[in-house]
Amino acid sequence: MDSIIEFRNVKKRYDEVVAVDDVSFKVNKKDFIAIIGPNGGGKSTILKLLLKLIEPTEGSILIDNDVKISYVPQKLDTDLSFPISIMDVVLSGRINQKKIFFAKYNEDDIKKANELLKKLNLYDIRHKQIGELSGGQLQKTIIIRALMSDCNVLLLDEPTSSIDSKSKKEIYELLLEINKEITIMMVSHDVNEITNVVKGFLYINTKIHYHSDSENVNHSVCPIDKLISFNRSLIDDSYFSGMKG
């Protein structure tokens, strides 16, 4: 299968800190990849490189022309005291799609918003102000906002950290459903929870550590073609237990 995204020997240095080093991997259409690894391991850096928010120091990143990325950041840059409703936030996901001057939502936008809000059990409270929401409700709102754009690749940076288990379950179910069409890369620390959700893991601790089978761990650089293809049933939980929290 042809890849839609490829990292080739990518290095990113922030002044003295080397955040990622010699990282190579490929992503295929409709992959669902969890990016895991210790704090400071370079997970968010991988997503920011993909979004072209930062440039690689060395190496190259190839992204197919058809790829349209949407992103759920690790930290929300929104003033929660600002008086806007769930629906306002969700619909604002359409704004960058249209000329801002003429920004007005059409029936299709509202229909799509309502469908997603129903799926994540937010429809009945869609007029609630965002400052009044629980962590889980807010996170679900942000994810729906990201899905309002016509993306075919969705990046999520720790979307389920510190939210209730019911919201987590709802989010995973939605992601599994949209993964029928959309490629997903999700940073997560919840390795045990997501083994039945994702199709592959990318373990990054500055360099990529490729986990193909329990006999063959800790390759500092993975062979490009093999990385994402390993079977999730081969993941040994004890291998990851040291990096949680």
Ligand SMILES: Nc1ncnc2c1ncn2[C@@H]1O[C@H](COP(=O)(O)OP(=O)(O)OP(=O)(O)O)[C@@H](O)[C@H]1O
């Ligand atoms: N803008 C920056 N300036 C300087 N150093 C940075 C910057 N952003 C990240 N770093 C450093 O780069 C390294 C990788 O950071 P990154 O945020 O990618 O890690 P992470 O795996 O997402 O960590 P976490 O699990 O804590 O979110 C860390 O050492 C971090 O301190």
Ligand SMILES: [Mg+2]
């Ligand atoms: Mg991070």
